[in-house]
Amino acid sequence: MxxxxxxxxxxxxxxxxxxxxxxxxxxxxxxxxxxxxxxxxxxxxxxxxxxxxxxxxTAPRAPVAGLDMSRAQIMGILNVTPDSFSDGGLHFDPGSALAHTREMIGAGASIIDVGGESTRPGAQEVPIDEEIRRTAPVIAAIRGETDVPISIDTRKAPVARAAHEAGASLINDVAGFTFDPDLAPYAAGAGLPVCVMHAQGTPEIMQVDPRYDNVSLDIYDYLSQRIEALAALGIRRDQIVVDPGIGFGKTLDHNLTLLQNLSLFHGLGCPVLLGASRKRFIGTLGGVEEARHRAPGSIAVAIAGVAQGVQMLRVHDVRETVEALRLWQAATLGKAD
Structure with missing residues (x-):
């Protein structure tokens, strides 16, 4: 048993x-x-x-992309898309994207996650050339101004390659490196750390009646298998971040069960990322229809994750999350950083 x-x-x-x-x-x-x-x-x-x-x-986690994994790091979301669920179109223009990046770094983001393809429920796949056109120039512009780590949020090897050449240093794949068979070998060959996320189904269909035998244990086993597959290709376990994929092929009850059991995923021996920012379940429970107004609920969930030891928070509202985290740490741990 x-x-x-x-x-x-x-x-x-x-x-x-x-x-x-x-x-x-x-x-x-x-x-x-x-x-x-x-x-x-x-x-x-x-x-x-x-x-x-x-x-x-219990083992300390090694640094990932130069970031200290002994404390929570803030990953600022930069969607250079016209159709992302909460900020689609706001930063589609390269100038706006760069300005928003400066704002997030100034507010305390320690890594910027750049995505050129919306993976909201029902989203359609973006052609590779278009995804590269959206992301690579912005990454190059960010890299020209700062040495803050940049991750590329993509499912596709050519997009990751262009992003890495432009200055990205981590690959964040919502498909768990199962969508493009060339992506994981590329990450291994380039020596890049990765974030492997769980999603049940593709964005087009993932919210159509998702089911699990045991949502926490099913996702734990999935991530364990993906870690082994990535390690077999040469990606070191200590350079793999895991993400249970809140909101990706999960009902509200699935999401809440995962949040209650987040500390389970430390058993994988990898840093844990929590990406719940502005998700629909937060709006449902908080009574907030518009995603851009879900910062308070998003922060509450983020702090609940930090209280279970997650090492990275992927968020839209960087300044507010950093402030809340600093106060929570001061009040509970007796330190502000």
Missing amino acids: AAYYRPVARFDHARPDAALPLAGGALWFDTVEEMHRDAPSRLIPAAQTPSEALDRL
């Missing part, structure tokens, strides 16, 4: 002697939820966790 181990993350300043560091960061745990597909879960002392699983839960 396969077991999965979810550390019960804590941040209280009163820390027992038996406490263990969560992924080498500021949070700790002394209790683990042992989870099964075919039996009830149970809480066990952390010391009773198998050594291999415990090593992955």
